[in-house]
Amino acid sequence: MPDRLTLLRQSLRALNLTAFLVSSPSHLRYLFGFTGSNGIGLITSNQSFFVTDWRYREQAEQEVHDAEVLSAFRDLFAALKERNLLRVGERLGYESPHLNCAMFAHLRKTFPQIGLTGTQFVVEKIAARKSPEEIDAIRRAIAISARVWDEVLPLIKPGVKESEIAAEMVYRGRKLGADREAFEPIVASGWRSALPHGVSSHKVIQPGDMVLIDFGFVVDGYPSDITRTIAAGQPDKRLKHAYEVVRQANALALARIRPGYKGLEFDMVVRDYMISQGLGEAFNHSLGHGLGIGLHSWPRLGPTSEDQIPVGAVVTIEPGVYLPGVGGVRIEDDVLVTESGGELLTPIPRDLICVA
Amino acid sequence: MPDRLTLLRQSLRALNLTAFLVSSPSHLRYLFGFTGSNGIGLITSNQSFFVTDWRYREQAEQEVHDAEVLSAFRDLFAALKERNLLRVGERLGYESPHLNCAMFAHLRKTFPQIGLTGTQFVVEKIAARKSPEEIDAIRRAIAISARVWDEVLPLIKPGVKESEIAAEMVYRGRKLGADREAFEPIVASGWRSALPHGVSSHKVIQPGDMVLIDFGFVVDGYPSDITRTIAAGQPDKRLKHAYEVVRQANALALARIRPGYKGLEFDMVVRDYMISQGLGEAFNHSLGHGLGIGLHSWPRLGPTSEDQIPVGAVVTIEPGVYLPGVGGVRIEDDVLVTESGGELLTPIPRDLICVA
Numbered sequence: 001m002p003d004r005l006t007l008l009r010q011s012l013r014a015l016n017l018t019a020f021l022v023s024s025p026s027h028l029r030y031l032f033g034f035t036g037s038n039g040i041g042l043i044t045s046n047q048s049f050f051v052t053d054w055r056y057r058e059q060a061e062q063e064v065h066d067a068e069v070l071s072a073f074r075d076l077f078a079a080l081k082e083r084n085l086l087r088v089g090e091r092l093g094y095e096s097p098h099l100n101c102a103m104f105a106h107l108r109k110t111f112p113q114i115g116l117t118g119t120q121f122v123v124e125k126i127a128a129r130k131s132p133e134e135i136d137a138i139r140r141a142i143a144i145s146a147r148v149w150d151e152v153l154p155l156i157k158p159g160v161k162e163s164e165i166a167a168e169m170v171y172r173g174r175k176l177g178a179d180r181e182a183f184e185p186i187v188a189s190g191w192r193s194a195l196p197h198g199v200s201s202h203k204v205i206q207p208g209d210m211v212l213i214d215f216g217f218v219v220d221g222y223p224s225d226i227t228r229t230i231a232a233g234q235p236d237k238r239l240k241h242a243y244e245v246v247r248q249a250n251a252l253a254l255a256r257i258r259p260g261y262k263g264l265e266f267d268m269v270v271r272d273y274m275i276s277q278g279l280g281e282a283f284n285h286s287l288g289h290g291l292g293i294g295l296h297s298w299p300r301l302g303p304t305s306e307d308q309i310p311v312g313a314v315v316t317i318e319p320g321v322y323l324p325g326v327g328g329v330r331i332e333d334d335v336l337v338t339e340s341g342g343e344l345l346t347p348i349p350r351d352l353i354c355v356a
Numbered sequence: 357m358p359d360r361l362t363l364l365r366q367s368l369r370a371l372n373l374t375a376f377l378v379s380s381p382s383h384l385r386y387l388f389g390f391t392g393s394n395g396i397g398l399i400t401s402n403q404s405f406f407v408t409d410w411r412y413r414e415q416a417e418q419e420v421h422d423a424e425v426l427s428a429f430r431d432l433f434a435a436l437k438e439r440n441l442l443r444v445g446e447r448l449g450y451e452s453p454h455l456n457c458a459m460f461a462h463l464r465k466t467f468p469q470i471g472l473t474g475t476q477f478v479v480e481k482i483a484a485r486k487s488p489e490e491i492d493a494i495r496r497a498i499a500i501s502a503r504v505w506d507e508v509l510p511l512i513k514p515g516v517k518e519s520e521i522a523a524e525m526v527y528r529g530r531k532l533g534a535d536r537e538a539f540e541p542i543v544a545s546g547w548r549s550a551l552p553h554g555v556s557s558h559k560v561i562q563p564g565d566m567v568l569i570d571f572g573f574v575v576d577g578y579p580s581d582i583t584r585t586i587a588a589g590q591p592d593k594r595l596k597h598a599y600e601v602v603r604q605a606n607a608l609a610l611a612r613i614r615p616g617y618k619g620l621e622f623d624m625v626v627r628d629y630m631i632s633q634g635l636g637e638a639f640n641h642s643l644g645h646g647l648g649i650g651l652h653s654w655p656r657l658g659p660t661s662e663d664q665i666p667v668g669a670v671v672t673i674e675p676g677v678y679l680p681g682v683g684g685v686r687i688e689d690d691v692l693v694t695e696s697g698g699e700l701l702t703p704i705p706r707d708l709i710c711v712a
Contacts, residue, residue: 035555036553037553054640054641055552055553055640055641056551056552056553057640058550058551058678058680059551059553059554062551074660094457096456096457096458096461097456097457097458097459098456099456099457100452100453100454100455100456100457101450101452101453101455101456101457101460101474102452102453102474102476103453104457104460105452105474118457118458118461120458163530163535164530164531166530167526167527167530167531168527170523170526170527170530171523171526171527174519174520174522174523174526175520175523177519177558179519180540184536194414195412195414195415195418196411196412197392197393197411197412197415198415199391202533284410284411284413285410285411304430322414324414
């Protein structure tokens with residue numbers, strides 16, 4: 001596989017751009033190895049530069065590869081201007097979702113005579129096809145997550161706070177060698193499990209609650225992202241039905257995953273099944289997303305996604321059903337897209353577990 | 357004190373705006389109570405609206421106050437357009453640092469005939485003056501942090517990994533009732549302590565290392581932000597000197613804090629002192645920042661900050677010295693700005709502690 005900057009330069013030529021400004025922190029890590037939170041990258045047809053502010057100069061000098069490191073007191077664009085790196089006639093692409101309006105205005109003012117073109121998913125599409133080393137990091141993040149799940153499962157029962165479960169997960173993942181959580185864990189019980197993205201609160205788990213747990217860890221910059229839902233005692237029968245439907249939907253998604261199709265095609269298969277079970281309205285989010293640097297990444301598996309799934313991508317499949325005031329169920333797995341279909345990476349069982 | 361939306365409408369009139377678009381998640385929480393990660397707010401002269409996507413509809417209906425809740429399949433601006441909430445001739449302010457270029461382009465396209473004006477620090481300036489309840493939340497976040505510090509201090513010694521210290525801090529803060537960390541804790545030892553923002557790695561603490569620990573927790577949406585540096589055995593004498601200088605600089609900043617001055621004036625006092633000690637170059641970041649919703653907030657205490665410090669603000673004072681390849685020292689405290697000066701909120705001692 002050609003290296004990342006070579007692939008990026010190919011994309012630039014296809015987009016009729018002569019240079020590219022990288023502003024997403026996860027893309028700066030992907031291309032240059034920088035792990036700090038403030039910097040920009042500039043890639044031209046034959047050079048590449050990384051610019052950061054005075055706080056990160058030392059860190060950048062140690063971490064950054066494949067780019068010349070420049071540092072600025074505060075004004076990162078001024079450092080590019082001083083070196084005269086962008087000339088009249090240049091066509092510079094920038095990352096629309098990863099550049100804020102204040103920075104854009106400053107870019108425009110610093111380089112009034114440069115053509116600026118907003119782009120989306122340029123680096124994301126390159127990063128979607130994972131190397132064996134990247135897949136290995138995701139596997140290790142998943143392995144830690146599975147061990148955390150085994151350790152935490154006995155602690156989930158009526159009388160325990162959602163936030164206590166979250167604390168135990170965070171602690172154990174880090175002790176097992178994760179760099180950090182991939183995102184703030186969601187531990188949502190009872191009526192709160194009907195909030196698809198409700199993080200955790202100090203609510204105490206009650207008998208009969210569904211407990212939805214969405215968690216993941218980062219290893220060497222690569223995340224896992226897994227959801228399981230368990231019952232703290234006998235659940236409402238609507239939720240038992242929901243569980244069976246979501247489990248079938250998860251299996252259906254896994255069976256269908258293969259490269260070359262659009263995200264919306266996988267989403268539609270699962271959504272049609274949900275509708276056939278009377279739960280179409282209750283499945284109120286996308287089927288899944290690419291998993292990698294930046295967590296929620298390209299390709300998107302949603303009802304309007306034209307993203308074509310490549311071999312070597314890792315995607316989540318996460319059907320869910322949410323019944324306001326009653327509770328919710330989601331089962332989320334991580335899947336590697338191979339030539340022949342999808343390889344399930346998550347080893348945690350999917351049967352409904354009733355505790356207490 | 358007038359309520360938050362009344363103050364915001366006063367700001368809009370002063371800026372000659374007829375409406376305001378809120379896109380920062382922490383501002384959406386501050387104004388409307390929403391704790392999710394995707395939404396926008398619209399404030400007009402006599403109405404206010406909160407819009408979120410289908411995933412967050414249920415959560416928004418439960419959490420949001422002081423606004424009518426609208427929900428959209430995906431396109432949040434379309435929901436505003438459908439209701440005809442922005443008409444020709446309207447002058448809409450948006451938050452430049454909190455709106456990305458992709459969203460801006462979509463806003464422009466949805467409302468081609470509306471005047472759009474980029475703003476900075478509109479909500480931040482209102483939020484800077486804290487109510488007694490907000491100050492109380494910060495005090496509780498600091499109290500948890502101080503207990504975590506007491507519990508973790510005995511664990512810091514040669515042979516322990518930075519990441520293990522971070523895991524213990526995160527766990528204990530959550531067990532003591534924090535909602536979560538205010539930011540990923542920095543535990544940086546030895547040469548890594550010379551990286552001002554180096555988070556934690558799996559490096560093992562060595563005898564003689566300086567160990568710089570920057571941490572904080574969130575309680576009810578409000579953070580603490582504290583740094584202490586300890587020595588794991590006898591440190592290099594340059595670092596001992598650095599410690600004394602930083603300690604003096606911290607005390608100097610605390611003694612000088614009072615309302616009505618500009619951020620740069622406080623920064624300058626401390627920076628001049630650092631220069632007088634031959635460590636001007638080694639103090640390579642700002643003196644501090646406003647502390648509140650959004651963590652790093654207005655007013656900024658840096659070398660170019662014209663921000664005038666108001667009574668009721670909470671600010672950090674965090675002088676530091678970083679010697680590349682050798683190590684670093686930072687001492688950071690949280691200070692409430694009162695009529696008469698600054699009230700130190702952080703109870704953790706500042707003497708150099710040598711462990712092992």
